[in-house]
Amino acid sequence: MIEDQLGRCVASWYPGATGVTGAAKLSGGASQETWTFDIVHASGNVGAILRRAPPGYGASPGRAAGLDAEATLMQLAHDAGLPSPRVMHVLTPNDELGTGFIMQRIEGETIARKILRDEQFAQARPILARQLGGVIAGIHGLPVAKLPKLREMSATKEIADLEREYRSFNWPRPVFELALRWLRERDPGPSKELTLVHGDFRHGNLIIGPDGVRAVLDWELAHFGDPMEDLGWICVNSWRFGEIDKPVGGFGTREALFAGYEEAGRKVDPDRVMFWEVMGTLRWGIMCCGMMQRFRSGPDHSMERAMIGRRSSETEIDLLRLLAPRGG
Amino acid sequence: MQDEPTPTELIKAVADFLRNEIVPQIKGHNAFKLRVGINALDLVTRQLALEQGNDAAESARLTQLLGAGGSLIELNRALSDKISKGEVDLQTPGLAEHLWQTTMDKLAVDQPNYASYKRELGKS
Numbered sequence: 001m002i003e004d005q006l007g008r009c010v011a012s013w014y015p016g017a018t019g020v021t022g023a024a025k026l027s028g029g030a031s032q033e034t035w036t037f038d039i040v041h042a043s044g045n046v047g048a049i050l051r052r053a054p055p056g057y058g059a060s061p062g063r064a065a066g067l068d069a070e071a072t073l074m075q076l077a078h079d080a081g082l083p084s085p086r087v088m089h090v091l092t093p094n095d096e097l098g099t100g101f102i103m104q105r106i107e108g109e110t111i112a113r114k115i116l117r118d119e120q121f122a123q124a125r126p127i128l129a130r131q132l133g134g135v136i137a138g139i140h141g142l143p144v145a146k147l148p149k150l151r152e153m154s155a156t157k158e159i160a161d162l163e164r165e166y167r168s169f170n171w172p173r174p175v176f177e178l179a180l181r182w183l184r185e186r187d188p189g190p191s192k193e194l195t196l197v198h199g200d201f202r203h204g205n206l207i208i209g210p211d212g213v214r215a216v217l218d219w220e221l222a223h224f225g226d227p228m229e230d231l232g233w234i235c236v237n238s239w240r241f242g243e244i245d246k247p248v249g250g251f252g253t254r255e256a257l258f259a260g261y262e263e264a265g266r267k268v269d270p271d272r273v274m275f276w277e278v279m280g281t282l283r284w285g286i287m288c289c290g291m292m293q294r295f296r297s298g299p300d301h302s303m304e305r306a307m308i309g310r311r312s313s314e315t316e317i318d319l320l321r322l323l324a325p326r327g328g
Numbered sequence: 329m330q331d332e333p334t335p336t337e338l339i340k341a342v343a344d345f346l347r348n349e350i351v352p353q354i355k356g357h358n359a360f361k362l363r364v365g366i367n368a369l370d371l372v373t374r375q376l377a378l379e380q381g382n383d384a385a386e387s388a389r390l391t392q393l394l395g396a397g398g399s400l401i402e403l404n405r406a407l408s409d410k411i412s413k414g415e416v417d418l419q420t421p422g423l424a425e426h427l428w429q430t431t432m433d434k435l436a437v438d439q440p441n442y443a444s445y446k447r448e449l450g451k452s
Contacts, residue, residue: 172404175427177411178418242443303364310371313434317444320431324424326451 002035002097006050009095010039010102014088017041020048032067032220036105047107052091052100063221069148070219071101073196076146082138083207083215106215112203112241116250124212129252131212132201132234133260139216140195140227140266147196153225154190158279159183162286169289175316179282182323188272191226199223201230202239203249228269231257232276237318238284278322285315336376343369374437382433389426 007019023037026049035050053067065073068090077084085103115121163180166173199221207215235247235254243250248257258268292309294300333341346366354362383400390403393416398406410416418424428448435445 172401172408174404174407174411175431177408178427181411181414181417237444240443244443244447303361303368307364307368307371310438313431313438314442314444316431317435317442317448320428321444321448324418324427326428326448 003037005095005097006035006037009089009091009097010048012094014039014041014046016043021045047105048088049085049103049105050097050100051103052098054098055096063151063223065148065150065220065222067100069150069222071103072148073142073219073222074103076142077139077216080138080142082135083213085215085217106207108207108209108214110204110207110217112239112250115203115208116241116243120210121208124208124210125251127212128208129248129256130260130263132206132248132252133231133257133262134264135213135216135260136198136201136227136230136234137261137264137266139198139201140230141264142196144194144196144224147224150196151223152194153197153223153229155183155187155226155275155279156189158229158283159187162279162283165290166286169293171289173312173316175319176282176285178323179278179319183275183279183282186275188226188275191228191272193227194224195227197223197225197227197229199230200233202234202236203241226272226276227266228272229276229279231261231268231273232278233280235273235277236280236284237321238281238315274322278319281315281318281322285312285319288312288315336373339369339373339376343373371437374440378433378437382437386426386430386433389422389429393420393422393426 003020003023006023007017010017010020017039019040020037021040023035026034026036032051032053035052037048037050038045039048051067051070071087071090074084075087078086085106087101087103089102091097091100091102109115109118109121116125159180166176166180198216198219200218201216205216205218206213207217234249234257237244237247240246240250246252247254254270254273258270258273261268288308288311291305292312295302295305295309343366346362346369351359351362351366387400387403390400390407391397394403394406394410396406397403407416416423432445432448435442439445
């Protein structure tokens with residue numbers, strides 16, 4: 001049982017811990033799992049999260065930074081005063097839990113529809129975009145010398161990767177072709193500044209409380225690249241959940257996001273942000289097509305994956321709204 | 329000739345049963361999966377109703393744009409190729425209108441509640 005293994009593990013580094021309770025799997029694919037549990041302690045239980053690749057799943061897939069790198073990044077963000085969980089323990093072979101780490105559990109909401117509609121977040125919504133601008137600026141400002149080894153990306157490489165993946169589906173999509181062409185023609189070239197890029201800074205990976213942002217999660221896609229990528233990605237319409245006139249996550253304006261970013265002492269290039277928003281919209285569309293492929297060929301023959309395949313047309317209309325807007 | 333009821337009527341009956349009788353009894357992750365399943369059935373009925381007309385219109389537009397015939401997938405491959413090579417672009421008469429119409433027709437089947445679609449529907 002995972003509670004016994006976790007109990008032994010926790011006892012080895014948490015003084016006074018007498019076991020764990022309430023272990024439950026929050027999410028998990030074949031190669032990566034997230035568990036929530038409480039560390040039992042005489043002075044009160046402590047909420048914790050295990051993020052791991054189970055034993056037998058060593059290497060992380062293609063683009064992933066790897067769990068060790070994720071742990072390092074989270075701890076660096078935490079140490080820099082950014083909203084990030086404290087990493088409590090990096091798994092060792094003795095733990096017999098696979099590879100990964102245990103971190104502090106931060107209470108709050110990650111589900112976009114609740115964040116955008118529930119009364120308890122009414123005070124948070126108007127301030128979130130500016131706050132997140134400051135947070136992502138802090139992430140981009142983390143000292144490069146302390147960062148783990150990460151892949152380096154550029155707009156040129158990203159366009160090539162997306163094109164290769166799209167062509168591998170062998171299914172013609174004129175709107176995606178138009179977007180690829182648009183991106184190739186406007187490729188801004190290498191960024192003057194190369195920073196840490198979170199890579200998936202959007203709803204689902206942000207813990208929000210009534211007071212605003214509490215934690216940034218899921219550093220799996222972290223890399224070195226153009227910092228404007230993160231600002232473009234969070235503006236992609238797919239993360240607005242119906243609130244299409246509020247480009248930042250359905251709760252805020254670009255101006256507020258940019259103001260928060262610049263208040264933290266960094267510079268925004270709005271044209272580049274727009275370029276990355278188009279790239280991000282296409283990227284999500286291609287990811288939706290990828291889900292369909294995995295539904296067909298892979299072990300995950302689920303309705304959810306199949307239906308996500310039918311969401312790629314959402315990104316087609318959003319690409320047309322960006323590239324060929326109609327009046328009216 | 330297959331007898332009645334039609335596939336659309338059968339799927340609708342199943343979807344309505346799930347929606348009205350089963351949804352109220354299911355909790356947790358399976359409730360989410362059930363909603364996804366009902367959405368899939370609803371999508372299929374929309375496709376059965378709209379696909380034939382949409383495909384015919386798309387095929388006619390593509391034949392006109394490309395000045396050549398073929399199956400719908402061949403025509404889409406040909407258009408994709410031309411866009412990729414820059415032989416046609418948004419300045420080409422009829423291209424933007426074709427892409428918009430085709431995309432709107434896809435959304436009418438895939439996600440008619442998508443906010444961008446509803447916004448654009450008000451414009452046409």
